[in-house]
Amino acid sequence: MSSDRDQATPAAAGELSARAAEGIAGPNPFVGLRPQDILAAAGQIGAQGLREPMLVLEQEAALARELIAVLCGNAKSALPPGDKRFNDSAWQDNPFYRAYLQGYLAWSKALGGFVERSALDTKSRERASFVVSLLTDALAPTNTLLGNPAALKRVIESGGASLVSGVQNMLADMVKNHGMPAQVDKTAFQVGANIAASPGAVVFQNDMLELIQYRPATPEVYARPHLIVPPQVNKFYVFDLSPGKSIVEFLVNAGYQVYAVSWRNPTAAQRDWDMQAYVGALLEAIAAVRDISGSADINVHGACSGAMTASALLAHLAAKGQRLVHAATAMVAVLDSRADSQLGMFTTPDAIAAAKQNSAMKGVLEGQEMGRVFAWMRPNDLVWNYWVNNYLMGNRPPTFDILYWNNDSTRLPARFHAQLLDIFVHNLLTEPGALTILGTPIDLGKIDCDKYVVAGLTDHITPWKGVYDSARRYGGNTEFVLSSSGHIQSLINPPGNAKAKFYLNTQAPEQAEQWLAAATPMSGSWWEHWRQWLAARSGERRPAPQALGNERYKPGAPAPGTYVVEP
Numbered sequence: 001m002s003s004d005r006d007q008a009t010p011a012a013a014g015e016l017s018a019r020a021a022e023g024i025a026g027p028n029p030f031v032g033l034r035p036q037d038i039l040a041a042a043g044q045i046g047a048q049g050l051r052e053p054m055l056v057l058e059q060e061a062a063l064a065r066e067l068i069a070v071l072c073g074n075a076k077s078a079l080p081p082g083d084k085r086f087n088d089s090a091w092q093d094n095p096f097y098r099a100y101l102q103g104y105l106a107w108s109k110a111l112g113g114f115v116e117r118s119a120l121d122t123k124s125r126e127r128a129s130f131v132v133s134l135l136t137d138a139l140a141p142t143n144t145l146l147g148n149p150a151a152l153k154r155v156i157e158s159g160g161a162s163l164v165s166g167v168q169n170m171l172a173d174m175v176k177n178h179g180m181p182a183q184v185d186k187t188a189f190q191v192g193a194n195i196a197a198s199p200g201a202v203v204f205q206n207d208m209l210e211l212i213q214y215r216p217a218t219p220e221v222y223a224r225p226h227l228i229v230p231p232q233v234n235k236f237y238v239f240d241l242s243p244g245k246s247i248v249e250f251l252v253n254a255g256y257q258v259y260a261v262s263w264r265n266p267t268a269a270q271r272d273w274d275m276q277a278y279v280g281a282l283l284e285a286i287a288a289v290r291d292i293s294g295s296a297d298i299n300v301h302g303a304c305s306g307a308m309t310a311s312a313l314l315a316h317l318a319a320k321g322q323r324l325v326h327a328a329t330a331m332v333a334v335l336d337s338r339a340d341s342q343l344g345m346f347t348t349p350d351a352i353a354a355a356k357q358n359s360a361m362k363g364v365l366e367g368q369e370m371g372r373v374f375a376w377m378r379p380n381d382l383v384w385n386y387w388v389n390n391y392l393m394g395n396r397p398p399t400f401d402i403l404y405w406n407n408d409s410t411r412l413p414a415r416f417h418a419q420l421l422d423i424f425v426h427n428l429l430t431e432p433g434a435l436t437i438l439g440t441p442i443d444l445g446k447i448d449c450d451k452y453v454v455a456g457l458t459d460h461i462t463p464w465k466g467v468y469d470s471a472r473r474y475g476g477n478t479e480f481v482l483s484s485s486g487h488i489q490s491l492i493n494p495p496g497n498a499k500a501k502f503y504l505n506t507q508a509p510e511q512a513e514q515w516l517a518a519a520t521p522m523s524g525s526w527w528e529h530w531r532q533w534l535a536a537r538s539g540e541r542r543p544a545p546q547a548l549g550n551e552r553y554k555p556g557a558p559a560p561g562t563y564v565v566e567p
Helices: 010-023 035-051 053-072 095-117 122-138 149-158 161-176 247-253 275-293 305-320 349-362 367-377 379-392 401-407 414-426 464-471 487-491 512-517 526-535
Strands: 200-205 209-214 220-222 226-229 258-263 298-303 325-331 450-456 478-483 501-504 520-523 541-543
Touching: 035 053, 035 095, 035 122, 053 095, 095 122, 122 379, 149 161, 149 379, 161 379, 200 275, 209 275, 226 247, 226 275, 226 305, 247 258, 247 526, 258 275, 275 298, 275 305, 275 414, 298 305, 305 325, 305 414, 349 414, 367 379, 450 464, 450 487, 450 526, 464 478, 464 512, 478 526, 501 526
Parallel strands: 226 258, 226 298, 298 325, 325 450, 450 478
Antiparallel strands: 200 209, 209 258, 220 541, 478 501, 501 520
16 A cells, blocks of 8 residues: 555654664574563462462552542553653543543552562562563553554544555455564665665675775875774674665774675574674785785774674784784673673573574574564564554654664574574673684683774663673773663664763773762763764875776675675
């Protein structure tokens, strides 16, 4: 359907996209979310009910009192901060909908209160709370046509056309999206045209990666080049999203020589690729960058699992005494399991073993499988939002570049997936000597080049305190910067957003809370601060090269290369 009424208003589409961008997990290793784990947590809730009948009676009595208050019009339950499901005026103006909302809130509060007051241990209570939230979110009145006044108004205004569009959207998702509501209108984007469109060329290729050199945009450039190391899950162009949202574009326009790695999407034939293989491929890319630029060393920047790989690379070079990297950046990356995170909620020995066995049987871990799991970790933002928009309202999914990238997933080789789990669970990267790469023991404390580490204040995937603790494990000078946003929005944080803010503190106390208490809030994007930090570590300015590559590394396919479009 292509009529205007099938498209959400710009404001509604923007709100939907913003909530999703804040909620998406991005590329991170994970254990999984198995049905048996959900059922086990639900079973624990039931068992607690049998063990604590008095607590059950107390919560039932509290619920009864709340429902009586609802019927009498005296209910005082308030929506959770930031909950925009009930923004329609009918939820306050219509007596039926107002009572419906208050009853739903009272019921949700009673279930949550039982779990919070139960005798479950901390980890079990966390899982039980998650299961309760899955149930209460799924049964929200806004997820039904009769319980959603905005959707009912849409049916009337469209003469029933929204219902037809909603059914068509649902059938399309059943066929093309594994039954999950589509998050983005994929037809609106074309890689290399309106996304991942910065000019450049592939100047080196091996089995694991393509090295892209971007065309300079200024008459002069800094002598020391910059290499971007993306995560191995999702495509590399999160760093070159679209004009105005591209880190590549931002750096090139600031006069930096920019190169980026585009990882190959592995199949079962590459099941044995591991961290050592990825580090080895990066060493080949660094050799090409140095040869083309004529620089003795380079600057390296990575995010998420790409920052983990870059950290292993830096520690390997430190162990070998090779100073090939002058400065490095790590963005939204936790290097061990000490930080509490949603990703670790169901991390049990059985779940880890099952995750490893699953990817070993297939040879890879499918990116789409990871995406579905992450969606159910944030169902209001990543599932029910789209259920309402696509099916009840009959709108097309929004047109949003970040969501397109997030849905353009890749696979992880089975061995690398298993190794990431071991690194995360057993803290192999942060325990000196626990991990060996290319014959050298890994010790982050020996990485003495200057480092810039970025975290997100509201990041629920790589919590900022965990990023801070990881940053303190590096040797040398490390600048820690805290963005005010979530996981992906901290990474894609271009200048110009009036609401953007970040925190600075040159000291590194032991506790993250101490760091924040003494930090200075700064308005604007951390990108501008990072640009200045890089300028002091990028050498002298010189005339920009007139051509890409050199005699040894001749330019090939134009950016964004060929690996990025491989299925």
